[in-house]
Amino acid sequence: MTDAPAILEVRGMIVRYGARTILDGVDMTVQQGEIRVILGGSGSGKSTLLKGILGLTDVAGGKATMLGQELTGLSEKARGLLMQRIGVLFQNGALFGSLTVGENVALPLREHRKLPEGAIAELVRMKLAQVDLGHAENLYPSELSGGMRKRAGLARALALDPEILFCDEPSAGLDPLTSAELDNLILTLRDRLKMTVVIVTHELASIEAIADSLIMVGGGKVIAEGPMAEVRGRGIVAVDEFFARKTKTAAKQEMSVADLFGLTPAKGGA
């Protein structure tokens, strides 16, 4: 995996919301064909990193190179063409509520592919079958369950056969079975289509099932990056705490009442 060419490189990315610095010089390299997981506690900046890469938030510094093209300074037309080579699965699917599932999947095809309507209809059915949603073509997003909405969002993200798939919290809010099904789907995409997948998540089961490599962000900086087994073997406290489900969020902290009052532990105490 490490010999594969880099398909996405982020160098020194800085993102600020007002006076708050969310990302403070983040570096990341993703190689072709790998499943890279971006992890971290709530408020650590992992979703912001994804938004920064996709150009969905203003970046105060640094640069990102994707599929050989530097994103900063790219003309609108060139960016549009580049975006056709990527797919994004948003947290809740981000389906257009006024369109049926089929129309949602057809939308990028109608926008960017000069295909006859019959071919578009066939492609839509193929993409929906790929995510096991063939029966839902004429349903509206409001008629779908959470898991179905995500799979429909995935079908739309796959509509243009992207080279990189970005997923924002794909397992969030799903039951373990549905979550595992989605994980299997992502693994299939990587194995059969050699797709590169970048996933933002903090679901341990998902991370352990699918991640080839991971990058952990916290306090706006990279805490660790590398192949899954290697990062977990380094003995980094934040990584170990994360996998032991002890990650602290940026805004809240759990502690004992004795800690709250700064009392030193009693001998033989809890």
Next chain:
Amino acid sequence: MEDPTAAAKSTLAQLTLTDAPSTSARDRTLALAGVLDARGAAVFAAGVRKRLPSKKGKLVLDLSALTAIDSAGTATLVDLWRTGHRRGVAIELAGVQPAVQTELEQFRVTVELPPPATIPGFFESLGDTAWGAVTALGNFMVLAADVTIGGIQAFFTPGRMRWATYFREASLMGSQAFGIVGLITFLIGLTLAFQSAYQLRQFGAAIYVASLTAISMVREMGPLITAILVAGRSGSSITSEVATMKVGEEIDAMQVMGIPFVDFIAVPKVLAMVTMVPLLTMLADLLGILGGWLVGMVYLDIAPKPYLQKTIDALVTKDLVTGLFKSVVFAWGIALIGLYHGIGVRGGAQEVGKATTASVVSAIFFIIVADSIFSIIFYVVMG
């Protein structure tokens, strides 16, 4: 000020709270003795709250004589810690006995860490506010320019235009607003005629009710009332729809799919508004005049034909053109303000409601200000 050394004792069921000497005038020390449990917790909390030092001070609770504490007593201590934290008062425990400490170690609490941001000074806040206003204006102007250019392009390249969306929006904004706009402006015309008739009859000039109602409706009330109703009905709908799309990441999804928000959402809505509001305004003018006509016939005994003739004589083309021109500008503003507030939403469903309210208020403000400016230009400067 109380003497900190004075022994102000309050005896609880099994607990004694005593003022003890302190090292600083700003700080305070209270000594607890006995058992802090559910029976004495409330009185203990009230006693401590009364003695909390002023901001940036410190309260030390001397627990050296406290022999036991239960969960209610622990929760009360945590509650006092939070109260002190909010007021900037540090609460410390001293002389904690092993039995009490073991109890304090077994309960866990979730604590909000203090925000790292510092409180900005006056000039910093002023600068932030001014910069925020300039940025907001800049963003609005960019959106206005993009949408206006997109609208002009749609005229020259109709293939780019999303006609299905346009017709759906036009139907929602136009035909479905027909009833409410018609009814309200009919009543406005009726009221205007009644109010003016009361005065004009005294001078034997009742026939001029026709002129007054017609000019008021066509120049002012028709465009104004229609715009205000549309702002409340369709402007708010634009904001809530776009804001919901923003919260649901649909706008982000469009961006990453290379589907321009301006072409897909904004231009059809703005063009639908700009074409429907003048039509509604014409309807409003007509029904307002009809309201006046009814008053003329029923209340003033003016025959229909002379009333109609007086109405036609009073109106000139300029009145109709300026009224319709105003309605186009109002429509453009309402739609843009609706889009701007919708796309600026951050956060959840609560923010959608706030943005919708802000959109309606801003749109009505815009309508009134623009109407005042038009009044000065059309009827004072141009004559």
